[in-house]
Amino acid sequence: xxxxxxxxxxxxxxxxxxxxxxxxxxxxxxxxxxxxxxxxxxxxxxxxxxxxxxxxxxxxxxxxxxxxxxxxxxxxxxxxxxxxxxxxxxxxxxxxxxxxxxxxxxxxxxxxxxxxxxxxxxxxxxxxxxxxxxxxxxxxxxxxxxxxxxxxxxxxxxxxxxxxxxxxxxxxxxxxxxxxxxxxxxxxxxxxxxxxxxxxxxxxxxxxxxxxxxxxxxxxxxxxxxxxxxxxxxxxxxxxxxxxxxxxxxxxxxxxxxxxxxxxxxxxxxxxxxxxxxxxxxxxxxxxxxxxxxxxxxxxxxxxxxxxxxxxxxxxxxxxxxxxxxxxxxxxxxxxxxxxxxxxxxxxxxxxxxxxxxxxxxxxxxxxxxxxxxxxxxxxxxxxxxxxxxxxxxxxxxxxxxxxxxxxxxxxxxxxxxxxxxxxxxxxxxxxxxxxxxxxxxxxxxxxxxxxxxxxxxxxxxxxxxxxxxxxxxxxxxxxxxxxxxxxxxxxxxxxxxxxxxxxxxxxxxxxxxxxxxxxxxxxxxxxxxxxxxxxxxxxxxxxxxxxxxxxxxxxxxxxxxxxxxxxxxxxxxxxxx
Numbered sequence: 001x002x003x004x005x006x007x008x009x010x011x012x013x014x015x016x017x018x019x020x021x022x023x024x025x026x027x028x029x030x031x032x033x034x035x036x037x038x039x040x041x042x043x044x045x046x047x048x049x050x051x052x053x054x055x056x057x058x059x060x061x062x063x064x065x066x067x068x069x070x071x072x073x074x075x076x077x078x079x080x081x082x083x084x085x086x087x088x089x090x091x092x093x094x095x096x097x098x099x100x101x102x103x104x105x106x107x108x109x110x111x112x113x114x115x116x117x118x119x120x121x122x123x124x125x126x127x128x129x130x131x132x133x134x135x136x137x138x139x140x141x142x143x144x145x146x147x148x149x150x151x152x153x154x155x156x157x158x159x160x161x162x163x164x165x166x167x168x169x170x171x172x173x174x175x176x177x178x179x180x181x182x183x184x185x186x187x188x189x190x191x192x193x194x195x196x197x198x199x200x201x202x203x204x205x206x207x208x209x210x211x212x213x214x215x216x217x218x219x220x221x222x223x224x225x226x227x228x229x230x231x232x233x234x235x236x237x238x239x240x241x242x243x244x245x246x247x248x249x250x251x252x253x254x255x256x257x258x259x260x261x262x263x264x265x266x267x268x269x270x271x272x273x274x275x276x277x278x279x280x281x282x283x284x285x286x287x288x289x290x291x292x293x294x295x296x297x298x299x300x301x302x303x304x305x306x307x308x309x310x311x312x313x314x315x316x317x318x319x320x321x322x323x324x325x326x327x328x329x330x331x332x333x334x335x336x337x338x339x340x341x342x343x344x345x346x347x348x349x350x351x352x353x354x355x356x357x358x359x360x361x362x363x364x365x366x367x368x369x370x371x372x373x374x375x376x377x378x379x380x381x382x383x384x385x386x387x388x389x390x391x392x393x394x395x396x397x398x399x400x401x402x403x404x405x406x407x408x409x410x411x412x413x414x415x416x417x418x419x420x421x422x423x424x425x426x427x428x429x430x431x432x433x434x435x436x437x438x439x440x441x442x443x444x445x446x447x448x449x450x451x452x453x454x455x456x457x458x459x460x461x462x463x464x465x466x467x468x469x470x471x472x473x474x475x476x477x478x479x480x481x482x483x484x485x486x487x488x489x490x491x492x493x494x495x496x497x498x499x500x501x502x503x504x505x506x507x508x509x510x511x512x513x514x515x516x517x518x519x520x521x522x523x524x525x526x527x528x529x530x531x532x533x534x535x536x537x538x539x540x541x542x543x544x545x546x547x548x549x550x551x552x553x554x555x556x557x558x559x560x561x562x563x564x565x566x567x568x569x570x571x572x573x574x575x576x577x578x
Contacts, residue, residue, distance in 0.1 A: 006439045011450035013044035015052040022052070031058045031089075039080045043392075049083055058086040064098060106133045140414070142386050143407040145370035146249075149195040150259060154188050167200045168244045169279065178278060187239055190260050192252070202243035202252045204260040205278060208269070209235050218275065222300040223307060230311065230357075233270030240278040241286055253289050255364050261293070262361065265312055266510045272359070273298075274308040292348040294360045312359045314515040316351060317489055319460065320344060321365035321402075325521045325528065343576035347523065350572045354561040355515070363509065368460070368488040371508035373409055375486050376456055382411035395483055396451055401459035401467055402519060403488055413451065417444050419467055422531035423546055427553055432470035436531065436543045445474050454483040462487040462494035462505065463514055472501060489517065516558065523547060524577040549573050 004010075008024070010017045012032075022030065032054065039045045039061060049055035061081075081088060092098075100118050108115050110133075115124055127133060153160060158175040161182075165174030187207045193200055209217055215224040217237065227235070238260060243252035261272060274290055276282050287308075295308040322340050323331065330336045351360045377384040380393025387410075396413035399405070408414045418435035434441050448455065455475075459467065462485065475482060482503060487494070490507035491514035498505040521528035529545030546552050550570035558566055 007443045007446065009443070009447040009450040011044075011447075012042065012054045013047065014450045014452060015050065017450050018054060018057070019052045029058055031060050031087075033060045034062070036061055036063045036077065039084070040076050045080055045083065049085060055083050056085050058088075059084055060089045060091060063090055063092045109133050140406055140408045142410055143369060143373060143404065145373050145384065146366050147195040148201070148255075148367070148370060149193045149198075151191050151193070152188060152263065153191060156182050156187065156189060160189070160191075163200055164203060164242075168203060168242050170245065181277070185239075190256070190263060192256065192259070200244060201247050201249065202241075202256050204241045204256050205239040206236055206260060206264070207239065209237055211235065218305055218307060220300040220303050220305045222302065223298055223305060226298055227271070227273065227309065230309070231271035231313075233313065234268055235271045235273065236264045236269040238272060238274045240276045241274075241282075242278075251364065253286050254362060255367060257289060257293060258361060258363055258367070261312065261359065262363075262509045262511075265315065265361075265512070268512075270311070270313040272310050272312055288345075292345060292352065292360070293362060294352045294356075294358055296357055309357075310359045311357050314355075314513050315359040315361045315511060316354065316515055317461075317509075317511060317517040318348065318351060318360055318362045319365055319368065319488070319517075319519045320362055322520045322524075322527070324365050324405075344520070346572050347520065347576060350565075350569050351518070353565045353568060354558060358515070361509075361511070363489070368508050369404070369407075372403065372458060372486055372488065375506055375508075376409050376412060376458070379456065379484065379486075380412055384410055386410045394453065395456050396448070396453040397456050397458055398448055399458045400471060401461070402522075403458060403460040413453065415448055415451065417441070417448070417471065419471070420531045421466065422533050424533055427532070427546065430530070432467050433531070441471060442474050445471065445478055445480065449478045449480055454481045457482055457485045458487070459485070460488040460519070461491075461517055462489070462498070462507070463491040463517065465494055465497045468497070468501075489514070523549065523573045525552075525574065527577060547573065 008020065010021050012018070034042075039059070044054045047053065105115055105118055105127075108118065109127065115127075119127075156179070158179065161175040161179055162173075165171040171177070182205070185207045187205050189203050189205055191200060191203045211228050211232065214227045214235070215221060218224065241253055241256050241260070243249075243256065249255070264272065272295075274295060290308050293310065295310045297306060298309050299306045322344070323337070326336065348360060348362055352358075373384050376397055377393070380395050382391055382393040391411050393412050396415060397404075397409045398415055398417050399407075400417040400419055404414070405416065418438040419432055419441060420435045421430050422433045423430040432441075434444065438444065439447075457468070462468065468485070485498060485503055485505045486507065487505065488508050490505060490510050492512040493514070495505060495510075519528070522530065525547050529547045532544045532546045534544050548555050548557070550567060555566055555570075558569075
């Protein structure tokens with residue numbers, strides 16, 4: 001058996017690729033070997049037979065003993081076989097051989113069982129030497145989103161306030177109590193609903209003020225002077241953050257804070273003050289969550305007035321994505337989730353100490369994924385839930401960074417471009433390369449070209465644009481039409497880069513003046529990291545990587561922070577990874 005070269009992509013649905021395949025073996029009979037399920041379900045076989053299509057190739061089809069033999073299934077099989085114009089040979093493996101499958105091999109490896117009777121010894125040694133298959137899913141999973149719908153309400157009606165009172169605050173006649181006060185301040189609401197039943201999961205209230213309005217707002221000259229010293233930009237006052245008490249989501253307050261502040265940053269607000277003017281009191285959990293975003297207490301002893309403030313001009317972004325990197329069975333273990341929650345709070349807290357008083361915007365990875373999926377599916381004009389029978393949009397999605405790894409966007413052809421930032425052994429420089437054990441980037445792009453579809457590029461962040469700068473010339477070389485780039489976080493610098501390249505960009509969150517960004521998993525040794533180039537890396541059973549923290553690396557990119565704060569951040573990351 002010889003492996004076919006990976007620099008010549010062959011898409012069974014692409015007639016030009018199949019024509020090339022034939023030309024590579026002149027005067028030879030070419031047979032396509034497939035399982036019986038492939039000719040029934042694969043898109044290429046459902047198409048009408050045309051010149052150079054897959055239907056004109058010879059086929060060896062392996063029937064399975066476990067195939068469903070209903071009358072409908074038999075009719076589907078016969079219809080699919082009738083489209084094949086080349087020679088069709090049907091074979092069936094003995095039952096004891098058919099039972100040997102990749103699923104069985106994976107299961108045995110996961111349970112530390114011997115696989116020598118299932119696979120060739122050389123292949124067995126290759127798998128063991130590289131720790132392959134362990135806890136890895138056989139197929140990509142369709143990405144499921146949280147059923148959240150976010151809306152901004154500028155004109156507050158009695159109906160909305162009554163719903164807030166009934167579902168969130170558990171109070172009657174809320175409109176009569178606070179409606180006039182809300183109207184007088186032009187307060188807006190950010191509401192998160194359950195998209196399935198329209199129930200309210202939580203809301204925030206906020207309004208804008210100028211520096212001259214601070215004293216009338218809080219009736220405190222101390223707070224007014226303090227705020228004027230700290231900022232001269234646009235100020236937003238958050239009048240309350242409230243999660244429904246019976247919500248199934250324990251991080252709803254965190255999500256509400258992030259969505260509220262991200263909305264304000266996008267609208268050029270540079271300073272936020274928190275003052276609960278709706279109920280007058282806050283839970284210790286909410287105050288802790290505010291503190292973990294960088295809010296600090298501003299207290300006037302003379303009037304006993306307390307508010308909380310944070311500078312949003314140059315925020316740090318932290319993507320909370322640790323859960324998405326867990327494998328079976330840990331991704332369903334409540335003890336693991338509690339450990340992540342405890343460690344996460346320590347990480348958030350130590351990040352607020354890098355630039356005291358400055359915002360650390362903690363972004364929920366599920367929320368990023370949900371917004372990205374909604375944007376992709378809307379652009380592709382397909383539903384954001386899987387459909388039966390399958391409905392595919394006209395564009396294909398190509399994730400090329402840390403987002404949507406191993407995932408499929410509903411009703412959308414999804415083909416990842418496996419890239420990684422790889423540092424030199426002395427970490428003095430880096431370059432963007434293919435992920436270990438994957439084809440070179442250009443070969444991967446050739447495969448994408450074979451789909452002959454417009455491309456939606458997707459990444460978690462676009463700021464300095466190292467990845468897009470690397471792949472952009474290759475995409476142009478192969479005439480791949482990039483319809484749009486959609487990212488989780490887009491900075492002002494990233495937006496400028498897209499304007500320079502002449503590409504259309506969209507995002508889940510727009511942060512014009514992004515100071516720093518961190519992915520939670522990349523901070524922890526053995527749980528994530530950037531690649532590092534070493535000789536003979538294929539002989540190791542762990543992919544060489546580095547975390548950009550002490551003692552492995554001096555994080556020079558954290559400019560302006562104290563040495564003590566950087567040391568503490570590194571120590572917390574090491575302790576959290578234990």
